[in-house]
Amino acid sequence: MTPYPTVEDAEILAEGGWPGPADTGPPPPLAGFVVSGFSPMAAAAADRCLEQVHAAPQAGSEALRRRAERTAIVLGSRGGDLETHTATAAAVDAGRTAAPLLFFQSVPNAVIGHIAKRWGLAGPVICFSPDDGVGDPLREALDITRSLVAGGDADEALVLLVEQVRPDGGPGGARALLVRPGPDAGEAAS
Secondary structure: OOOOOOOOOEEEEEEEEEOOOOOOOOOOOOOOOOOOOHHHHHHHHHHHHHHHHHOOOOOOOHHHHHHHHOEEEEEEOOOOOHHHHHHHHHHHHOOOOOOHHHHHHOOOHHHHHHHHHHHOOOOOEEEEOOHHHOOOHHHHHHHHHHHHHHOOOOOEEEEEEEEEEOOOOOEEEEEEEEEEEOOOHHHHHO
């Protein structure tokens, strides 16, 4: 998992990631997504996180379903889907037509739509790239979550931090946290 600082001003309700200690090899394939591991990593991390609260997609009590309707998804990534961008650029450079699925999956909200539908999450969706390459993606994602909660748009957020390559050049990963901002969320966002 990509290392990020701990969360001091938000309650972590669940957490999951890819790869985990027992993972060897790529994440499970994701229907409709090809070439790249970005979307499968994000989906695997989200599944591992949300299974702790909801047990299984679209499962659970009516209260859990209502809760999912007020769960936002916030995805942060410095590099985005590098493998898709590289495959598309290689096709263009070689004078070939890029695969149509690569265009679809080149935007990070494509996998977010998959996750939202799978788990019944109906809150706002926000994808961002952290400021200036040295910003703290988790801190920025929590700031966005605080704003959504303070504005009445959500009660909690599934925060996804996905990188195919770490800043030090090592292998990337995905981290998913289901978070609820602390009691001062309204003050922090104003």
